[in-house]
Amino acid sequence: MTNVENERTGTGRIGTRLRAARKAAGLTVADLAEQWRDRAPEQVRRRLPALKDLERTIRGHEAGTHAPGPRYRLLWAHALRMPESELFPEPLPHENASAVGNQGISPTAESTVVAKPAPHRLETDEEDVKRRQLIRDAGALAAGAAIAPILTTLTDAWQASHPRLPGATVSRAMLDDWTDAYRTHVRSYVNAPPEQVLAKLTRDWAEMAPHLAHVQPKDVERDLAHAAAQHAYLIAGTAIQIGDPRLATRWWTTSRLMADRSGDSLLSAYTRSWEVTNRVTDPHEDLGELLILAREARRLSGRHPSGTMIYATTVEAEVLAFMGHKRAAVDALRHAEDIFERIPSTEPDREELLRFDQCCVYSLAGLRDRALEAHRAAREFYRPETHLYNTIQLDLYETVLEAHRDPGEASRQAVSILEAVPEDRRIRRVTLTARRVLDALPEQALTLPAARELRALTTR
Template identity: 45%
Template structure:
């Protein structure tokens, strides 16, 4: 998707002319764009130069390649000399340049290195990392999660790859028990973002592999609330995939609820929310509404000292209401939720875009042509890089709820073609 973005949206070059210019076959280039084959490094360097991508494609390819080697356990862990190490780190960090506005990235890299060198070594005997490094990775996870709502998936994936590749070698080493738990905690939050971005890029196979890694790491963290929350995140993605086994997805949501326990907490709210979404997607509207009401009840009973997560949980309940009542055909409650949510999300936030598409679905129930036109307008206004799987799936809800005889309308046919692509 990143390659197509640079070729089509930024440089406006046709696929066949580009293939001719770089002397590679058209079929290979098409497969690379679709993610069916991985281009080798020389080809990426040629494409980066031809598209004037400033090293972004090279850095992204390096990041993804290292992530794949880490997942397979085949990353070469032989020690590099100083020049080799610095070259590798510079390459990996350049992958975050797109997200860090390019000019800021070199300064950020220099300051990060200086921070590491100036921090006192507080590592425990036998540990290969310091607590300060783990805290920094936890903070980085917060940043990646926040940016995931606004930035294109490829940009987020490139940025998170830098941090995860930095911490991954330490995961395979023997650490003191406390350090191992804290390291796994930070790593699990990163792998969850990686899994989500692969899903957004349309690669469900890689997403499933990284969700499995997330579950493994969350268990190593010995934090059941983290394990619950990350499983809820997994459900939030997977329930939108039409190829998914929704019974299995619902089972994962119920596992998240079990891990969260019975007392009111953030993880339990997220788990009940995930269960409600899965039930709604399965067409079990009455059960979904019951789970939604239970979610809202638990939210109101959260301890007063929980403040940091309360706002985003409250916003999430309106998103749940919008989805569940839209699918259930309760136009009044769905419209109320969408109206309230518009004041809670920035206009460019993904959830704000999804809620707009829910509004288009409400229109499609009574005026399919108008609803499909509105969905096309919403998606068409987005940069190509932000038309990710979740946005496209939300647009497809318009077709799901429209009357059967509406599917031959021109706007509906155009929307079907868009969501299929």
């Protein structure tokens, strides 16, 4: 049987999948043969051939020259730590023939059993194996290695149980699930270690990815792109926190692309504002470029007063403050406060975003009374048990206010705030905010012991 003929049969498709799964696990054929021998139950191990023969068997399975029987399917699944149903989702040819025989048809040597065409696949078997491996790895990090394959199988089964929307590759339940997942990820984003957040986001994105590459009905494409944009900008923000700007750049681009594809201009505005506020604290960023992006977000937010318009305007004020343009920053913030007053009471006003950026801008501008008032208002929205990172940033911005009045005490407070944060929670937006305390210190105060200790804590 030729390779082309193999690909047309169940054995060919299964062989491709097995080879891809082995490579994804980082195993050579010899490694896998040893795994089979080591992991096989005692009664099976006694009947196994020599290692060289096992290697020939593996190559035969992968080439599609013969299909693995029940014993070898179990060995494949055990060695690769995958559910057997995932490795072998389709009946093997001899199982099809058995089913035909049970219907009263006896295939002869001369007859040809015509298999039903395989259902439309969104990706090749190799791509599918890699995607599933990614989902399992993400699940292992998020929930533990032992349960990760079970969660993957449950997710696949749940998705398969819901009928697809007409002309689409997804169900309404899948779209709603990804939308709900975003809200869960946001709650983690403001509290959990970034590695855990990224693992959970990766699992959901890996589920969405093949559907994004497929042509969908317009309304499905819109909803799918909306959920994808939200996941993408969370991935980008998390990439910044783990110190991978290249990865972040890739996902910022993806988030803007997905938001624009959704046709929702408010989402496009919010996505850009989120990007700016995550990037602006990094001293290596081009603030002029970020100001352009912030103003693009404000333009996209439209003319109707909304929470998204407030966010876009306060983020622009934030960039201006970091650029040292304090008067322009305060003017932009006052404009945001005016927008807030004009939002209809029936619409969400996102007051928490306004209060947070008031703390930032008024603290950096040295407007003590306004900053303290903003801090009191912001504390109503941001508490350590619900918004750990925002609360830490608020503490640090409050310390910025003391930097000129009492540099030594301000430095000691900032050090105390950082040391109280567990190591795995000292993300970049926390340490970069702490550096604002250093920036606000008089030059002669930078040699103080507490200031030197603060610098050491923020450059690790």
